[in-house]
Amino acid sequence: MTQTLQARVTFQTRNLYFVVTKEQKQLTGTVSGHFQQQAYTPSDFPVIGDWVEGTLYDSDKLLITAICPRKSLMTRKMAGLTSDNQPIAANVDTVFICMSANHDFNLTRLERYLYIAWESGANPVILLTKTDLVTEEQAIEMSNNIQEATAGIPVISVNQLMDMRQALDSYLAPKATIVFVGxxxxxxxxxxxxxxxNAHQKTKEVRKEDSKGRHTTTNRSLFFLKNGCSIIDTPGMREIGIASGFAENSSSFETLESLAxxxxxxNCQHETEPGCAVQAAIYRGELSEERLKNYRKLEAEKKYNERRQQFKEKQQNKKAKRREKNYEE
Ligand SMILES: Nc1nc2c(ncn2[C@@H]2O[C@H](COP(=O)(O)OP(=O)(O)OP(=O)(O)O)[C@@H](O)[C@H]2O)c(=O)[nH]1
Ligand SMILES: [Mg+2]
Ligand SMILES: [Zn+2]
Structure with missing residues (x-):
């Protein structure tokens, strides 16, 4: 008798998938011949984070017959001539874009990562890492610069001396999936x-002689926290191509704005107005609905931040006036 079950992809090497069932049973999976025939692009195959369905055989092997509907899918443009997108991770809720405070700081690159996150349907959060390597003032300045450039996306400063679970607590819900990129x-x-x-991921050590790294991560892996939260570690991306559909050198922040x-x-709200260039781009398939949704969110956050800033200034003015008054008396 065959048993059909669902499992989550936690690791992949070539055509072999490591999957874990809801009961935490580990299995190895391969896609069925029928599945293979129906798959046309890399994204049609299972990727880390995917829930897959299949039949169990030999007690610990899964013949994968289908991918369960994805909540989100992170992709990037593949190197070379192909226009196919390479899937990075599926069903991610929060993408932590990591940028280190010591030498990695680059707002253009950050923008690209943000673009990838937005397109995926997951929420981006920026982590400024290794803040122990710079002064507190420098870390604050960098964090402010990031905040200014990204308008409203959460920015969290971290370093290995901190309690990371506490720092990221609100994102580590039992059913959540988070991914680290950068x-x-x-x-x-x-x-x-x-x-x-129990992750025991080898971390990169930098050799003194040639400052080349060892133990750099080469594969994506999914781990579980005790509460059920899933965490995906990814290898550093050397070049981050933006998923096809947009010119690679276009700035993600500017594309929609210039369209608008x-x-x-x-005063177009990009809803049902006639002559809306944004809706036209969506219609032509050049812009995703998701991107517009994120843009709106960003706009709302921008407005919120402006209001907050105005409020702060008002409070400060009031305080200053009060001080003046006290002084006069
Ligand atoms: N000073 C300092 N060093 C850190 C911190 N976090 C990591 N490192 C060191 O930086 C090096 C790289 O860390 P990894 O965690 O391997 O970096 P990674 O992002 O996983 O790198 P890849 O796997 O190559 O993508 C290691 O030698 C770590 O010990 C930090 O907060 N402060
Ligand atoms: Mg690594
Ligand atoms: Zn419009």
Whole structure:
């Protein structure tokens, strides 16, 4: 008798998938011939974080017949001529974009990662890592610069001396899936190891002689926290191509904004207005609904931050006036 079951992909090497059932049983999986025939692009195959369905055989092997509907899918453009997107991780809730405070700081690269996160349907959070290597003032300045450039996306400063679970607590819900992305050596595996006791990810050590790294992560792996939260560690991306559909050199922040400037009405809400360039781009498949949704969120956050800033200034003015008054008396 065959048993059909669902399991989550936690690791992949070539065509072999390591999967874990809801009961925490580990199995190895391969896709069925029928599945293979129906798959046309890399994203049609299971990727880490996917829930897959299949039939159990030999007590610990799964013949994968289907991928369960994905909540989100992170992809990047593949190197070379192909326009296919390479899937990175599925069903992610929060993408932690890691940038280290010591030498990795680069807002353009950050923008690209943000773009990937937005396109995926997951929420981005920026982690400024290794803040122990700079002064507190420098860390604050960098964090402010990031905040200014990204308008409203959470920025969290961390370093290995901190309690990471406490720092990231609100994102580590039992059913949540989080992923760490960012350049090689920014501390993604160190973060993973701190959060997951049994992760034992080898972390990159930098050789003194040639400053080349060892133990750099080469494969994506999914780990579970005791509460059920899933954590995916990824290898540092050397080049981060933006998923196809957009020119690679286009700035993610500017694309939608410049499109919006060509709408017929200057106060266009990009909903049902005639002559809306944004909706037209969505219709042509050049822009995803998700991207517009994130743009709206960002706009709302921008407004919120502006209001907060105005409020703060008002409070400060009031205080200053009060001080003046006291002084006069
Ligand atoms: N000073 C300091 N060093 C850190 C911190 N976090 C990580 N490191 C060190 O930085 C090096 C790289 O850390 P990893 O965690 O391996 O970096 P990674 O992002 O996983 O790198 P890849 O796997 O190559 O993508 C290691 O030698 C860590 O010990 C930190 O907060 N402060
Ligand atoms: Mg690593
Ligand atoms: Zn419009």
């Amino acid at each position: 350049s090689s050596g920014v501390g993604k595996s160190t973060l993973t190891n701190q959060l997951v006791e 400037q060509t709408c017929k009405f200057t």
